[in-house]
Amino acid sequence: MFKILQKSISIGTVTAEYPRVAPHLAEQFRGRLEFDFAAWSDARPAADVCPTGAIAIHDCDGVRQVTVDYGRCIFCGECEQASADGAVRMTKQFELAVTDRRDLVITAEYALQADGHHGELLSFSSGPIAEEPGKRIEAAIHKLLGRSLAIRQVDAGSCNGCEQEIVALNNPVHDIERFGIRFVASPRHADMLLVTGPVTRNMELALRKTWAATPDPKVVVAVGACGISGGIFGTNYASLGGVDAVIPVDVYIPGCPPRPEALLHGILLALGLVRQRMGTHPRG
């Protein structure tokens, strides 16, 4: 007993200070890909190697539409390697959670040249990637907060990669309880469902029932490429795709899997929504 205490004291505090302090990321960490649309001469090599169709091209009437969907991206970095013109660049940005699915999608239109390369960039539309930095969210919540949020995690068909990182939220380094957030055993005790996907045909009913058992006001957070869009599994005879194909989703956290800080960012974003809804949905 004494030795255990001694060990713990000698280790000291290991808890990271995210979101107040930026986390230590390895130089090699692969975060959000940045696209220099004006300089991008050809999207085809990137679209060809993209394992999930996160980069897609559609040619019609001399116009090429290029879509980049961070809700499908698994951050493999193959597009960066494949794009010879350097227009695709990996960044270390990980705070990617949004409340609107459309904000994860960028569309660019190019005049199409005869050789298949891009001509002039005709139009470009993008939602705000990184809705708000975690730092600001935390400050805002701190004012509102009763310092308590109960999460029920639901694996609706995941490969268990996301679960690894969700479990890591409970370790002493990420220690989610420092925000008053804890994981609970029953949806009846939960304010939030944290759902990984893709939603399989065999889990659809269980997910619907879990959602129904969660009292209002509640928020649903879809985790990872598969939870957002079905990811590499997409939709098929056994997979219904993303979580919002089955229940309404309030926050989307991209990643494959999202690192613990990315999960925290999304959960804090959702926590803001819970507080807002608390005002309009008195419990009792």
Added chain:
Amino acid sequence: MTSLLNNLRECFPEQIRAVEETASGQFTVLLNGPDATAMARHLMSGYQARLVTVFAEDRVQVEGVFYLYYVFDRPGDPSWLILKASVAAENPTFPSLAAEFPAVNWQEREIQDWFGLEAVGHPNPRRVALHDNWPDVHPLRKDFPLDTVLPPFEGERHVYRPAHGEGVFHIPVGPVHAGIIEPGHFDFAVAGEPILYLQLRMFYTHKGTEKLFENLPIQRAVFLAESISGDSAFSHGTAFCRAIEQASGIEVPARAQFQRTILLELERIVNHISDAGAIANDVGFVIANAHAGRVREILLGLCETLTGSRMLRGMVAPGGVRRDWQRTQVEAIEKTLKVVQREFRDLVAMLQSSNSTRERLQRTGILRAEKASMLGVVGVAGRASGVDLDLRRDHPYEAYRHLPFRVPVYQAGDVRHRLLVRIDEVSESIQMVRAAVTQLPDGPHRAPTQPIPPDRCAIGAVEGWRGEIVHWVHTGYGNCLERCKVKDPSLNNWPAIVEAVEGNIIADFPVINKSFNLSYSGTDR
């Protein structure tokens, strides 16, 4: 292998149509007709061969038949033997081996579900992979499109074996569990606290993976392999790449072999340490879990430095690895391992210092050696119950032949010994990674990309941290796959949990389950 093949030719002259070395060290015996049972019995009783996996393939459109593949290995021989039996489309049945060899019970039922081939004589022919509410479809048949839309879900109709008697009742658990774990349904029949029997219902996370493999170009399919079981992303990815390399004769450069070996062992160390913590946690020793979680984070930081991903994703590729390492990255390995070794030693001392923990783990969830070998249990769970198997030693691949290591094997088969196997393996793996770093050769990290030749078949097998992972591929035209069979170690080990929990109190189920720590997604695919 030559003498064994000659013996088969002598004993079964009528049955054998051809023998071929389909990939290096992989021998395929093509049979006349659908019945491989006599030869399988002969191999298992006469040659101590082990039936590693059984699966099927639909070749009706091309050759008018389905094929059944029975993969064997045997002690002291690094090659693989594959019996290939054909089932005529007009008579879609095959004789079952499950009554004699329970290891294939679920696998034969998968063949029934996926392909609509009836396993004649199967002791429990109910559906296993497709739930009872599914319509009568066979998704791995070639005439079943991947994107088929099936009628909506109508609820579970599975009937569990009833339990009768005074004070006997059922406890249904799942598919949504209380912790952060994957979905599955457990139906416990209990008499007070002790568990009479456990019935499992898996395949809740079935997501059409094997079918999807047939619809993706090979370079994208690698990422699908990484998503079979997220905690074994690198092992599954490597098993898949090895199958492709074996099928197409791609030579992996020496440097990449060592890099892969280092990453495979890191995956083992990470998962074993977190399991050690989780086992302690399930018996109330929370502080040990906290330390394990802390050490795990140190290791995940190293994983990120080496691959760009904490979960080792996006690194392995056919022909080697995607990214080479700079000197600073290689130095980080030794630096981190030094810390991890010290911390792990303290963690083990902590676990062993607690008598109450030892009390809870000892003689809990016993899987007897004879049951383990009968059920074909593999990996950590097998080695804790006397099953002395380890692909790294038995079928050496990558750089393992250059690295000395010991394979821990215990007989007791309880939770404590499943923990001890992990503890021993962490120490071995740390030494292996160190040795691999000092021997890490210079040179290319990836063979030049080349088109994959069609119509080649090969096995890729890797000893993942949980146990043996086997991928089998049949290549098609245009860099695509005709078929990819995936066998995760969890598949054979689930029925072992049923054995291990019998007679234990229900409150010990979580720790027993955790001591196996099987992958639901790897099972369900």
